[in-house]
Amino acid sequence: MANITADIEKADGKAATEVHDSGSSGQDACSVRDDHVEQHASLLARSWQFLYLELTETRGVQRVPPEERQEPSVSRYVQMISLWASANLTANHVTLGLLGPSVYGLSFLDSALCATFGVIVGSACTGYIATFGPQSGNRSMIIARYTMGWWPSRICALLNIVIMFGYGCIDTIIGGQVLSAVADGEVSVVAGVVIIAVICWLITVLGMPVIHTYEKYAWIPQAAVLLILAGCAGPHFDIISPSTGNTATIAGNRLSMFALCLSAPSSWASAGADFYVYFAEDTSRSMTFLLTWLGETLGYMFALLLGIGLATGIPHQQNWAAADDISPGAVLVAGFDPLNRFGKFCAVVLMLGVIANNVPGTYACGLGFQCLGSWPLKVPRIFCTTLSVIIYTICGAVGRNHLYDIFQNFLSLMGYWITIWIVLTLEEQLIFRRKSGYNWADWNTKSKLPIGLAALAAFLIGWAGAVLCMNQVYYVGPISNLIGDDGSDMGLFVGSSWAALLFPPLRYLELKYIGR
Template sequence: MADTSDGSKSEKALDTASDHVLPATETGFVDEVLPLNNVFQRWSLRMEQKLGLEARGIERVPEDVRARKTVLGDYVQMGLVWFSANLTANNTMLGLLGPLVFYLGLADGLILAAFGAMAGAACSAYISTFGPISGNRTLVIARYTMGWWPSRLCVLLNIVIMLGYGLIDLLIAGQIMSHINGNGMSVVVGVVISAIITLAILLFGIRVFHVYERYACIPQLVVLFVAVGCAGPYFNTTEPSTGTSAVKAADRMSFFFLCMSGCLAWAPASADFYVYFPPDAKRWKVFMATTLGMGLSCACTYMVGVGIASGVANTPGWAEAYEISVGALLDQSYAPLGTFGHVCSCIVALGLISNVVPSLYSSALSFQLIGHWPAQLPRLFWAIISVVICTVCACAGRDKLFEIFESFLALIGYWTAFWITMTLEEELLFRRKTGGYDWTAWNDRKRLPIGLAALAAFLVGWLGATLGMYQTYFTGPLGKLVGDGIDLGLPVSSSWAAIVYPPLRWLELRFIGR
């Protein structure tokens, strides 16, 4: 697909960018380089011009419509995006799993949650660094490792991830709102309210998204500190992790990888929000901004969840609320504050929108990457479809949230881990010798890898994940080796893929040439 642009608009974008009054993502025009092949795309472009809705989908953002250089405020914005997106109740829910599922004590849970969050954030941050230098969305970048056709496996899995997180977020928000109302308001009503607000932000796209995320963390941070002060006295600081030495070792390892998976879930979307930043952005600064923003917010919320879960057994009000729903438990933790506590819970519920928006923004882009005809439909259409799917599924599965969440998270981490591993090997072992990446080839299958090596390594990685997993529905033979079960799916899958990919890729380049 050829890149063409309107010179006057590009010049205007560059002139505006040079002032650096706003972060880079808000200075450029997003309607510069778009295929106008059908009525849907022309309609989308008109909506952008009249209402400011983002028309661009998976099309590459060329350098001439981005800001000329990156300033400190741009890196701060990168960190704030992820800090706001993850300072939310769904991550608090992940922390609950430490004491409630793995029977970890408070000290063990806090340490593992913090280190797991930072490790997972660093992996996703590596993928995010491709956004400014390429101008391509994350799973378009995956084509340079996985190839034209195999990369669609990543696309389909990412849709599952992002829609799954979206429905979980909407459902938790609905549960909290329902409990605030004394269960007089249906969970479904709370889900629909959150979905409508999410859709409004999604339709406007990247500019409104960045502005929203810049400030959304402020009330969330306040109520998080309030939660620590209010619920902290009920945290169980004396109960240790339970089980034999082998069982405790297995549970600690499993919870660490689970916390890591929470951040790994963002890897297939992490570059999506950086494509409008200038290509001169320093990769190490992008990496650090993303790691700190994502890692610190996830660590904080995980640890609050661990603390709340540690007190459930010894706090009757919390135990009763937990029997109702996870959202009710989070609301009950503010109970000593009375009416103000309900206000805080309401802020927590609405704060989940910060997490839903980037999830469904990425899922809309992934729908376009499924094939030729989905790419003809604008991002706006797929954003609406994503919200509808999440809303319906959240309402239908509202009684099975905890089970869904527990099983869903681990599956996320498996494939993202070995995909990141292969991407790193592709860059370090093969691309440096061949002059790097030709980012203009993003939509030309004849210039992209065939992907046979990546597909084979991907399948080997899944085999390792299957043999090493420890889940309620299946435990692999490797997962049975320690204690009552240990989840080794993430390290086994990524290490197996790391061993298999380089020789297969060398053979692919040797005999196929790309």
């Protein structure tokens, strides 16, 4: 930027000298002034171009070569923890916590324990995949090619797009519900959906530099208003009442809540490496894992525990119960009621906080389109991102009254394939690439990547096990139905276990007879 400023000053001096030397010739002076204007216009255009290139990421899923990456520093490590803390210390995860007591009938203690251990395990999944970012310079769904193969990896890419659509839908719905509740219903939920979507689009199209800058500080106002909410609503939490149902039903509901709280943070694994591709290869893997895990765990855990507490108070607080009849977002606004107008302001800040959660997902969604094949790779990321925003905005507007159903069914369903893929990736690394390692430059060379037959077979069989044990509104598996009165969602555990058992022998045969 300093060079551009110097160029401008140099041009100014040159133009002034030429005007002085022109003497009394008015025509020559006008000509020089025109040239001067043109020089200013040219330099202004170059200045804007410089700013655009500095602030906007034009790269898609193409690998970032080592020479273009930034060396590790304290600031870079701070970015890791702040990114995930900001993305998860948000209103949508507070409303996710409502499900423990409200939907599963669990006590505060049962819900809190399920949420805590679920988040710890789920965040470890994201932390593990994130370590591949600096090491490879490749995005998460490109890394999937080294386990799943050239063609089967596109199944993962497509499912990843669905995940990010789902999060975009959830985030915009929460934002719309909170805005509508703050305005006492005078503003529609759809208006809030559109506002959140537009702001997310503006940040996301600029790319990684702006995303990291935004996420570095976004957690601060969110932490402030959530602490205020805890202070206002905390005295009304019911931490004494027990879980409802017989012993088998409570056990099944605990398992379902644990699976749900594991699925939510682990779903970020499909984008975990995306945000670290500009980090140098010698970035500490242990620090990458630890800071990613810690940031995500802290963000999720506080938000979930606060939501669980709010849900336990709904039966005892008349205004909370009335808000619950409107929407989960209205419950959050009701928690600020003692603060009157300042409470409304806090609720608006909380509403805007879902942007921090939606921006990384929207960014990853745009990249996901480019992983679907050779021709999508040629489509600029900005167009893929724009299409993603349009789709989940429409879905959010249509599904604005069904948030609990989206949470309960969508997150659990997405958790099935994520955990299966992570298990396969871990086994591929520890068993089959422990000595040979990876050639990350082959990311787009079909002949040098695995065929993927072993991974595909294990993936599909794992899914079959998940279907037999799933417990969703639209389908209850025969095995799941054996637990308690309402069944329990065991799809995540059974699916990943079956895949883990089958992949090693199948991969051994694939390497023996196919060679890659």
